[in-house]
Amino acid sequence: MKQRKYHMLTILGPTASGKTTVAAHAAKRLGGEIISADSRQIYRGMDLGTGKDYEDYEIEGQAIPYHLIDIADAGFEYNVYLFHNDFLKAYNDITARGKFPVLCGGSGLYIEAVLNNYQLIQVPKNHELRKILDEKGLDELVRLLLDMKPEQHNTTDTENRRRVVRAIEIETYLRQNPELSNNMPEINSLVVGVKYDREHRRKRITERLKQRLEDGMLDEVQRLLNKGLTPEQLTYYGLEYKYLTLHLIGELSYEEMFAKLEIAIHQFAKRQMTWFRRMEKHGTKIHWLDGFLPLEEKMANIEAWLES
Structure with missing residues (x-):
């Protein structure tokens, strides 16, 4: 594959969609490295419960480098602000070495923080500026934005008046407060989604849950408790860690734990898809891949989109 106008490839999808496999194979063909956009895979010792499929990062004996996995101890409360900074370091490191970044994950907020170049500062509404902008047509607003920041067309939906106004508002605020800029580069990313x-x-989620329990997910949670993490700390991470902890401390039977956890993961996947649809509604173009497509066809589609 040859990268053209794109600075990065983003692979997203709900849990159990197989996005990591797609990202790893794409990275191999691109001479790239993966940056994880998963809010829980950053934690050491939380492997099965967060779906760290390490084997996916090795293809035909070649290890695909990955970043932002296993970078913090369990118990630490990571957040999107820290992710934004860590992403920028990884991105700059990868591109400085002439490699191609592949962002991969299912945490919609983390992905949007990168794709929409969030400054991640509290930019207040400028009511006076908005009154002035309200009198201008969309074409005039777009010209004003591009005069202020010519590369902004890569990240702002210029057919969405609200987003154009907000982009002008943010750029105006940053010009007035230059010390707040985080030097986030403009990243034009091809965004590819994988879904079933x-x-x-639902079938894939249930099968994967059963497999991970067989692989020792309960033992993993018990080890975290043995290391001194409290049940409250573990339930903070939700899903597997919440329900397995409740089972281990005697509040849920195994059958109750499995049933409640299965439902919770299904609901989580539904929320992920709702988030991705909202991203599309707000201007992010997502090229969707049918999960059933053979891997080679998935790669061929990605190659064609990158070349288009």
Whole structure:
């Protein structure tokens, strides 16, 4: 594959969609490295419960480098602000070495923070400026934005008046407060989603849950408790860590734990898809891949989109 106008490839999708496999194979063909956009895989010792499929990062004996996995101890409360800074360091490191970044994950907020170049500062509404902008047509607003920041067309939906006004408002604020800028580069990313229909997504989630329990997910949670993490700390991470902890401390039977956890993961996947649809509604173009497509066809589609 040859990268053209894109600075990065983003692979997103709900849990159990197989996005890591797609990202790793794409990275191999691109001479790239993966940056994880998963809010829980940053924690050491939280492997099965967060779906760290380490084997996916090795293809035909070649290890695909990855970043932002296993970078913090369990118990630490990571957040999107820290992710934004860590992403920027990884991105700059990868590109400085002539490699191609592949962002991969299912945490919609983390992905949007990068794709929409969030400054991650509290930019207040400028009511006086908005009154002035309200009198201008969309074409005039777009010209004003591009005069202020010519590269902004890569990240702002210029057909969405609200987003154009907000982009002007943010740029105006940053010009007035230059010390607040985080020097985030403009990143034009091809965004690819991997998904299955609802019925097969649910089936894959259930099968994966059973497999991870067989692989020792309960033992993993018990080890974290043995290391001194409190049940409250573990339940903070939700899903697997919440329900397995409740089972281990005697509040849920195994059957109750499995049933409640299965439902919770299905609901989580639904929320992820809702987030991705909202991203599309707000201007992010997502090229969707059918999860059932053979891997080679998935790669061929990505190559064609990158070349388009």
